[in-house]
Amino acid sequence: MFFKDIFAAALLATQATATIYYAGVAESSGEFGVYTHDLLIWVGAGASKTVGTGLPGTFGVDYKFINESAIDVYVDQNHVNLFRVAFLLERMCPVATGLGASFNETHYGFFVDAINYITTTKGAYAILDPHNYMRYNDPSQQPSTGSIIGDTTDSKAATTAQFAEFWGELAGRLKDNEKVIFGLNNEVLIQMQVKKYKKLILQAPRHGHESDPRQRPSSHKCHPSSRSKPAVGLPPLPRSKIEDAQLLTFPKSIIAPGNGYTGGHSWTQNYTGNSPASSAVLGNLTDPVNNTAFDIHEYLDSDFSGSHANCSQSGPTNLAPLTAWLKTTGFKAMITEFGGSNSTGCAGYITGLVNYMAQNEEYIGWTAWAAGPLWGSSSPCCGGGNAWGSLEPGSLAADGSPGFYATVWEKDVQPLVPVELQWSGVSSVRGGNLTSRV
Ligand SMILES: *[C@@H]1O[C@H](CO)[C@@H](O)[C@H](O)[C@H]1NC(C)=O
Ligand SMILES: *[C@@H]1O[C@H](CO)[C@@H](O)[C@H](O)[C@H]1NC(C)=O
Ligand SMILES: *[C@@H]1O[C@H](CO)[C@@H](O)[C@H](O)[C@H]1NC(C)=O
Ligand SMILES: *[C@@H]1O[C@H](CO)[C@@H](O)[C@H](O)[C@H]1NC(C)=O
Ligand SMILES: *[C@@H]1O[C@H](CO)[C@@H](O)[C@H](O)[C@H]1NC(C)=O
Ligand SMILES: *[C@@H]1O[C@H](CO)[C@@H](O)[C@H](O)[C@H]1NC(C)=O
Ligand SMILES: *[C@@H]1O[C@H](CO)[C@@H](O)[C@H](O)[C@H]1NC(C)=O
Numbered sequence: 001m002f003f004k005d006i007f008a009a010a011l012l013a014t015q016a017t018a019t020i021y022y023a024g025v026a027e028s029s030g031e032f033g034v035y036t037h038d039l040l041i042w043v044g045a046g047a048s049k050t051v052g053t054g055l056p057g058t059f060g061v062d063y064k065f066i067n068e069s070a071i072d073v074y075v076d077q078n079h080v081n082l083f084r085v086a087f088l089l090e091r092m093c094p095v096a097t098g099l100g101a102s103f104n105e106t107h108y109g110f111f112v113d114a115i116n117y118i119t120t121t122k123g124a125y126a127i128l129d130p131h132n133y134m135r136y137n138d139p140s141q142q143p144s145t146g147s148i149i150g151d152t153t154d155s156k157a158a159t160t161a162q163f164a165e166f167w168g169e170l171a172g173r174l175k176d177n178e179k180v181i182f183g184l185n186n187e188v189l190i191q192m193q194v195k196k197y198k199k200l201i202l203q204a205p206r207h208g209h210e211s212d213p214r215q216r217p218s219s220h221k222c223h224p225s226s227r228s229k230p231a232v233g234l235p236p237l238p239r240s241k242i243e244d245a246q247l248l249t250f251p252k253s254i255i256a257p258g259n260g261y262t263g264g265h266s267w268t269q270n271y272t273g274n275s276p277a278s279s280a281v282l283g284n285l286t287d288p289v290n291n292t293a294f295d296i297h298e299y300l301d302s303d304f305s306g307s308h309a310n311c312s313q314s315g316p317t318n319l320a321p322l323t324a325w326l327k328t329t330g331f332k333a334m335i336t337e338f339g340g341s342n343s344t345g346c347a348g349y350i351t352g353l354v355n356y357m358a359q360n361e362e363y364i365g366w367t368a369w370a371a372g373p374l375w376g377s378s379s380p381c382c383g384g385g386n387a388w389g390s391l392e393p394g395s396l397a398a399d400g401s402p403g404f405y406a407t408v409w410e411k412d413v414q415p416l417v418p419v420e421l422q423w424s425g426v427s428s429v430r431g432g433n434l435t436s437r438v
């Protein structure tokens with residue numbers, strides 16, 4: 001009894017400080033249409049892909065950001081407050097004009113409609129997710145195609161300054177919307193990029209304003225083919241005192257990915273393909289407004305890919321080194337991709353991971369992978385080659401039986417959505433006031 005009481009007290013103490021402020025789903029479909037997998041699902045490294053015809057593509061056909069009715073279900077019935085909305089940089093910033101502050105306004109209009117619906121109409125929070133693997137210009141076989149942003153050895157690569165311009169523009173346009181969270185990029189897996197990362201990328205969304213020409217050097221707005229010479233070195237970001245003041249114009253939270261597909265289990269591991277370890281380079285990251293968390297992905301199948309139906313990887317065990325590192329460095333994290341199938345064995349792994357986040361104060365939010373309007377019966381993860389549906393409300397498997405919305409979300413995840421979440425105030429890694437929507 002004595003030990004049990006101590007254990008209970010310790011658990012209570014942990015739970016008192018640990019809080020999930022933001023919870024919900026990834027909205028995937030805005031990045032669709034530039035390639036197709038052979039099974040329309042991840043089937044591992046050997047998957048053959050076909051170049052899609054969707055660049056720029058037709059909105060509503062090749063790609064689409066949200067189905068408003070599905071957002072209604074998630075917010076009004078399920079009481080979740082976070083959506084991670086995927087989009088493609090090549091559609092927002094057409095390759096003809098290059099990555100930067102020149103947007104395709106028609107495309108931006110579709111995107112901002114979705115963001116406004118989530119944030120203004122429904123009162124939830126939205127992660128802006130350039131689903132680009134830190135690449136730009138050829139998304140036809142992502143994540144393996146497209147020049148790496150900031151790769152000075154690749155003459156076709158966009159520069160980190162262009163990346164900063166892009167984020168400065170997007171952040172500036174949404175500066176009055178306190179419910180957005182800047183997801184710098186989906187799944188960086190390029191070692192060289194991580195090295196430059198702490199110097200450059202974090203500052204990007206905090207810079208820039210649409211009306212401030214200093215933030216948008218015209219030399220960066222050019223067609224890739226007109227940049228015949230590779231950029232030399234790292235283009236410095238402007239850091240005058242005035243601009244430092246401007247950094248504070250956008251105090252919303254940023255979530256930043258690490259190396260190796262931003263895997264949580266491998267955060268502290270160094271091996272070929274995951275070198276340097278994220279922990280070796282990101283610990284000294286500084287954010288002028290102290291509002292950055294790390295963006296973690298963690299699947300529960302044998303190779304952490306989310307391509308198998310069986311779960312075998314324990315979230316709590318595999319995340320322990322990351323959690324310890326977060327504790328040491330003082331950073332917070334969100335797990336913005338995780339999932340498991342409806343296999344009987346997966347339920348415990350899924351609930352184990354979600355409960356682990358709830359019990360450890362280093363974790364402030366999560367989005368499960370994935371809902372979205374264009375999945376049909378395909379499975380965004382964890383279907384093992386089967387079309388068992390997605391987390392989109394109403395989702396059905398190919399045989400017409402209930403999809404992952406019913407068999408995974410409602411069964412395993414929904415019961416663990418915290419009753420109280422943050423429904424007002426600026427997005428913050430420190431969280432805000434918690435209220436119930438029930
Ligand atoms: C949007 O979602 C609603 C509710 O699930 C569904 O009835 C409708 O068919 C969906 N619309 C589209 C275009 O997918
Ligand atoms: C801009 O977006 C619209 C809407 O998707 C598309 O029809 C048009 O072709 C795009 N323009 C460019 C230059 O990509
Ligand atoms: C990390 O792994 C790489 C690739 O295996 C190796 O070359 C390098 O020496 C390792 N670095 C450290 C610090 O262990
Ligand atoms: C921060 O940088 C210092 C000096 O380079 C290094 O010794 C330290 O290990 C770094 N800390 C983290 C958490 O990466
Ligand atoms: C950020 O945190 C550092 C270290 O705790 C502190 O010195 C600095 O004043 C903080 N900056 C802001 C804007 O809160
Ligand atoms: C998946 O798990 C089930 C139940 O434990 C087992 O029967 C099956 O062999 C596993 N499949 C694979 C591919 O490991
Ligand atoms: C998972 O869902 C699919 C589609 O409804 C179904 O065919 C399959 O039997 C389910 N698996 C389990 C283990 O219930």
Ligand SMILES: *[C@@H]1O[C@H](CO)[C@@H](O)[C@H](O)[C@H]1NC(C)=O
Pocket residue numbers: 424425426431432433
């Ligand atoms: C929380 O609510 C209190 C009282 O309404 C308010 O003063 C405070 O500013 C709120 N904090 C945040 C972070 O929104």
